[in-house]
Amino acid sequence: MMKYGEIIDHIYQQLLLEKNYGHVAAYIPELATVDSEKFGVCLIDRDNQRHAVGDWQEQFSIQSIIKVVTLSLAYQKLDAQLWQRVGVEPSGTPFNNLSRLEHDFGIPRNPFSNAGAIVVCDVLMELFSDPREVVISMLRTLAADENIHYTQAIAASEKSEGYRNMALAYFMKSMGNIKHDVDDVLDLYFDVCSIGVNCEQLARIFMFLAKHGRSADDLHSYLSRGQAKRINAIMLTCGFYDEAGDFAFRVGLPGKSGVGGGIVAVMPGEFSLAVWSPRLNEKGNSYRGLRFLEHFTDATQQTIF
Numbered sequence: 001m002m003k004y005g006e007i008i009d010h011i012y013q014q015l016l017l018e019k020n021y022g023h024v025a026a027y028i029p030e031l032a033t034v035d036s037e038k039f040g041v042c043l044i045d046r047d048n049q050r051h052a053v054g055d056w057q058e059q060f061s062i063q064s065i066i067k068v069v070t071l072s073l074a075y076q077k078l079d080a081q082l083w084q085r086v087g088v089e090p091s092g093t094p095f096n097n098l099s100r101l102e103h104d105f106g107i108p109r110n111p112f113s114n115a116g117a118i119v120v121c122d123v124l125m126e127l128f129s130d131p132r133e134v135v136i137s138m139l140r141t142l143a144a145d146e147n148i149h150y151t152q153a154i155a156a157s158e159k160s161e162g163y164r165n166m167a168l169a170y171f172m173k174s175m176g177n178i179k180h181d182v183d184d185v186l187d188l189y190f191d192v193c194s195i196g197v198n199c200e201q202l203a204r205i206f207m208f209l210a211k212h213g214r215s216a217d218d219l220h221s222y223l224s225r226g227q228a229k230r231i232n233a234i235m236l237t238c239g240f241y242d243e244a245g246d247f248a249f250r251v252g253l254p255g256k257s258g259v260g261g262g263i264v265a266v267m268p269g270e271f272s273l274a275v276w277s278p279r280l281n282e283k284g285n286s287y288r289g290l291r292f293l294e295h296f297t298d299a300t301q302q303t304i305f
């Protein structure tokens with residue numbers, strides 16, 4: 001049995017001695033108020049045991065990590081039909097890139113770019129009469145924890161300066177790839193990005209991708225095995241935007257980052273691991289989170305490669 005707890009503690013202490021680089025996301029004003037030195041880690045293993053250190057109980061903004069959950073909900077219902085509206089190829093561009101979208105006639109390269117996630121929100125509005133409720137109850141069920149909520153201040157803050165996402169959404173609307181009112185779709189997108197989670201909740205939620213579509217407690221099934229495989233593949237190839245190659249190279253696990261400073265990575269059949277450290281590198285991914293995961297997979301050799 002792997003001694004995850006000891007390894008996590010050791011790497012955590014080591015990284016505290018290292019200089020921390022990067023900046024908290026300031027383009028969403030409310031995120032700029034977060035303490036940049038927060039650092040939390042939580043791993044849930046296949047026996048549902050928790051191994052955690054640092055600020056793992058403190059909630060932070062889930063941001064782009066939610067894109068995996070919204071994608072899973074759309075994919076669960078539409079299966080391969082979903083790929084008519086969004087692709088599965090890495091983009092090699094930043095998460096909010098505009099130029100590629102015009103080249104691709106309004107069909108986003110993948111569901112983890114902002115454009116792709118906005119299309120997925122449009123799809124959710126078609127599929128569910130109350131998509132916000134569906135998203136939050138999936139998170140609460142997977143985490144086995146009711147204390148997960150939307151954060152109005154963050155959603156409003158992002159909306160107040162969300163010009164680029166508006167540009168993406170309006171362009172896709174002009175190309176026929178957004179069916180609903182653009183404002184309504186963006187409101188849903190900003191809302192789901194604003195949800196607060198802590199490292200433990202995040203790690204528990206993502207166990208459904210370590211367990212081939214089933215919840216950590218094994219009571220709920222969200223995706224088929226084949227669907228879970230494909231979502232993990234998209235995380236590996238697209239989860240870190242134009243740093244996806246570097247993440248695969250250094251960490252070697254499917255994962256997803258958010259500009260709140262969270263990263264979650266899964267080892268299918270083994271564990272789900274969430275790290276939170278708000279300072280972001282120039283690609284918008286947590287600097288220390290990446291360092292932690294790189295050390296962790298080097299130390300444990302728990303990687304898909």
Ligand SMILES: NC(=O)CC[C@H](N)C(=O)O
Pocket residue numbers: 063064065095096114158165190193257258259260284
């Ligand atoms: N990479 C991210 O976490 C970006 C999400 C953020 N809500 C945005 O749209 O800009």
